[in-house]
Amino acid sequence: MDIIDESKAIIQPLNSEWYNGVAKIDMLRLDLLHPVISGNKWYKLKHNIRYAISSGFNTILTFGGGYSNHLVATAAATNVFNVRSIGIVRGNYELITPTLQKCVALGMQLLFVSKDDYSRKEETNLLRDLGLRFDDLFIIPEGGANEQGRVGAKEIADLIPSSYTHICVSGGTGTTLIGLRNGLPVSQQILGFIPMKGGKYLDEYISKHLPLEKNTNKQLFDEWHFGGFGKWNDRLIEFMNDFYQVNSIPLDIVYTGKMMYGLKELLKNGFFSEQDTILCVHTGGLQGNASISNKLCYIS
Numbered sequence: 001m002d003i004i005d006e007s008k009a010i011i012q013p014l015n016s017e018w019y020n021g022v023a024k025i026d027m028l029r030l031d032l033l034h035p036v037i038s039g040n041k042w043y044k045l046k047h048n049i050r051y052a053i054s055s056g057f058n059t060i061l062t063f064g065g066g067y068s069n070h071l072v073a074t075a076a077a078t079n080v081f082n083v084r085s086i087g088i089v090r091g092n093y094e095l096i097t098p099t100l101q102k103c104v105a106l107g108m109q110l111l112f113v114s115k116d117d118y119s120r121k122e123e124t125n126l127l128r129d130l131g132l133r134f135d136d137l138f139i140i141p142e143g144g145a146n147e148q149g150r151v152g153a154k155e156i157a158d159l160i161p162s163s164y165t166h167i168c169v170s171g172g173t174g175t176t177l178i179g180l181r182n183g184l185p186v187s188q189q190i191l192g193f194i195p196m197k198g199g200k201y202l203d204e205y206i207s208k209h210l211p212l213e214k215n216t217n218k219q220l221f222d223e224w225h226f227g228g229f230g231k232w233n234d235r236l237i238e239f240m241n242d243f244y245q246v247n248s249i250p251l252d253i254v255y256t257g258k259m260m261y262g263l264k265e266l267l268k269n270g271f272f273s274e275q276d277t278i279l280c281v282h283t284g285g286l287q288g289n290a291s292i293s294n295k296l297c298y299i300s
């Protein structure tokens with residue numbers, strides 16, 4: 001089953017020139033697992049796909065926008081396992097995005113729906129209206145945000161030594177953060193960087209999926225959204241290029257670029273103490289840089 005060699009996820013120290021005021025900052029390179037099924041997406045998908053195959057489903061259906069890392073990771077993973085895949089895409093794209101092009105090349109059938117219809121995607125009516133039959137369809141929610149996704153995300157915690165005082169992770173659905181909080185000792189503080197406006201609303205979903213004794217020692221930040229999900233400006237690009245030059249680590253424009261920007265701000269603001277040791281989880285997503293590759297000094 002395992003098409004991904006999880007031992008490729010090394011822990012890489014950041015160049016100490018990049019920071020001061022803490023004992024060390026390292027990065028867990030989940031982005032090295034696979035160019036497309038990268039980062040947290042592999043962990044959120046693996047038990048879903050395993051379950052779908054062993055239960056005899058021959059098609060996997062999931063959801064995403066035109067830049068969705070989850071959609072293209074699902075396309076790539078189902079392609080490897082020879083399972084049919086269908087992607088329900090939010091909005092009608094006049095020009096199909098590089099991400100959606102990859103989905104098609106990997107054999108995913110795309111169905112485009114209006115933003116309104118997409119918002120009622122959890123209702124089976126939408127899928128029935130699209131003419132889909134359900135008997136052999138396994139549905140993975142947007143972002144892999146289900147029980148199998150959370151179980152898989154918990155395995156990321158096995159890669160993290162208990163000596164770190166702080167773990168930084170980016171959040172979209174919060175599934176990865178839930179998995180980490182479940183798998184890590186509660187003594188380790190988790191800092192969640194949410195790249196959406198008002199992203200702290202995720203706390204409700206996160207708290208709902210954590211047992212009481214684990215629902216602690218986590219903090220969400222949503223101030224570094226750069227105008228909203230998927231939005232960016234030249235300051236962020238410049239930051240990501242500088243980060244690459246100092247650390248030789250490529251960041252993605254949607255999640256990890258904003259997370260590291262936010263971490264840098266926390267460092268400047270004296271959030272940490274000198275003894276703190278920080279591990280940043282690189283959740284991947286580098287395929288999404290294709291749309292801005294001419295602005296980055298590294299090729300994704």
Ligand SMILES: *Cc1c(COP(=O)(O)O)cnc(C)c1O
Binds near residue numbers: 170174176256
């Ligand atoms: C999807 C994604 C996330 C968000 O993960 P959630 O489990 O939905 O919170 C974070 N970082 C990257 C690079 C992603 O592609």
